[in-house]
Amino acid sequence: MSTNSTVYIAGLGVITAIGNNVPDHLDAFKNKRAGMAGITLVDTVHKGKLPVAEVKLTNKELIALTGLTEHNSRTALLSLAAAKEAIADAAIPNLDSLRVGLVSANTVGGMDRSEDFFVQFLQDNSKGKLKDVYDHECGSMTEIVADKLGITEFVTTISTACSSSANAIFYGARLLRNDVVDVVIAGGADSLTKFTLNGFNTLMILDEAFCKPFDQNRKGLNLGEGAGYLVLVSDKVAKTLTKPAYCTLSGYNNSNDAFHQTASSPDGTGSYLAMQGALKKSGLKPADISYINLHGTGTPNNDSAEGTAVKRVFDPHYPPMSSTKSFTGHTLGASGGVEAVFSALAIKHKIIYPNLRFQTRMNELPFEPETHYLADQPVKHVMSNSFGFGGNCTSLIFSEV
Template identity: 75%
Template sequence: MSSSVYVAGVGVISAIGNNAAENLASLKNKQAGMGDITHIDTIYKGELPVAEVKLSNEQLAELSGLPENISRTALLSGVAAKEALADANIPDFKAWRSGFVSANSVGGMDKSEDFFVEFFADNDKGKLRDVFDHECGSMTELVADNLGISDYMTTVSTACSSSANAIFYGARLIKNDVLDVVIAGGTDSLTKFTLNGFNTLMILDKEFCKPFDENREGLNLGEGAGYVVLVSEKVAKTLVKQPDCELSGYNNSNDAYHQTASSPDGTGSYMAMQGALKKSGLQTTDIDYINLHGTGTPNNDSAEGTAIKRLFEKDFPPMSSTKSYTGHTLGASGGIEAVFSVLAIKNKIIYPNLRFKTRMDELPFEPEAELLTDQEVKHVMSNSFGFGGNCTSLIFSSI
């Protein structure tokens, strides 16, 4: 059994960059990724801003080594997971027991949507291969095969906490001596179904989102993928480079308050953060930065803020929502923001909460509006709170 779990490598692709270095540069330069819809055919083009990855499926296929005709969800996953494994640079990787724990919420829905456009117009048209990999698990299998991982693979789908739970689960697999190395995180691509669903909930902002602002009006949907390579102490000792940090705490809670809304008093959020702190052995005063779930919806930000107010009392650390850059990437958000948390520790920075202007009336704190550099960032809490009250907090700590 490994008493500690380390992050040996990271990989990410989002609307603000095609790899970790590009994402970091955009975060430092306050460059958001939102814009007009281009990749999907929808009536909301020119009306609802989204945060799209700027590459075509053909370009993603070239980067990932996967075939172009598969789902964009899998292609995004392939790019980020490949980068993470390369970044870890684990000597004799195939000698270790390895696993791929990946999350997503849409699966191959983008390809299914393409099929039904043709099929409904003419029942003799449409390519059945487009619906073959519709389910979420197919995305994981395609990428695991491409990475050469066959010891263990599984898929997590718990809405917006999905990839945080994948990382949580990957750590437990290592701690319980089931695996030595786990590539964990998640992916999601934009689809018409997702766009229509969130629009029906009336929680999409027609302008660029303003998380944790008193005048916030909703979220912007995004797409992307983010993965961390988790390793045991035994593997960490063989690495060419020192691990980036340790995954010191994690916890999942579920307040089951509502199918799509957080409890007003932030019960699930509070329990997730409290449990992660207990697991890590840290106090609230030890946390140097909180990467907020911070979607920009009135309900979410109020619930998360209320929970932070209750747990941290007067000792509020710097915090911000990087969804102000990437949009809400749903099943990928926890993985992308885990990578951003690791980069914050490595680069001693705290990201700004873009477009923040006015503190929320009910909160005694506000997010950072400017980039903070040369910071002592030893412990970062990353929050991912999903539909149904499924809430997860991760804590990354410097070594």
């Protein structure tokens, strides 16, 4: 296989606060149904104060869905649920005879189980089940899912903050283009934990109301959880599919502005370089992009930096754009995978997603996000942005087949 071969998206799987599968999400977008509510699943001092976007299934229900055990992290449960949906959706003939890889991302690993363990252990060091903490680290989440799916050819984990699963997807594409594997399940998952709630609260970037990405009066983000995976296939496998591929992954780039541990540079240097690099890789011009799925967290710094970068790349002609985090909250390491699924669906179903709760254009920007659900749109190329702590910025471009 040449390194110029096309990478096709054959299957999708997603679980977030607005749905447990792809059809649920399409319905939620159409009906402008956001997933934010009060905290119910995490025992935290922020309960009753901060809204979050929780997946509406308990661990017990996720165990029934996935076949994992009570000792598995919620991160692994969410990951397997979405990965299984993506594989089933792809329906690849003779999958067992192909070289299959799993590139999965997360940032919290099994921290939810570890936090529960230490509450008991610190009160009495003879209490707490060590079984709950032996798979704490991020790589274990991927290994658990790979074992359950029977994937052995290539398995690896990526953890680069909020760009993690976008990087997993383009790493998967490179594996295909260099003939390492024939099929890659790529994306990521993250669950809500006390650690992330406390950490983001300490940074003072959480909104006590539902978030308003790209609004002049935005105050911060709402944390979410979930998982999103794509099944990427080579030219050879694409020819055997029993239904059309959703789209192709035509461009991708990772850049780093090395500005600050948790803040984006004011002029959005990393974001700008990621978008420019993805366009160059795809061979497309800014005017070719039909829709931008913004990183759009709702924090003053992030939206200003991303908006400045979008202006640098697209001025004076701006495609429709929106932040789907206004529905799902910020799912951290899962966000790139979740929003890649949304990007593929935008192309297949010719839709533009609304940016909920937007009211006032940002003073420094000459554009504003789309606030309506738009059907029957000419969506040919979608750019999806995922920008993480440490300046780790990634843009993906999906194109119609």
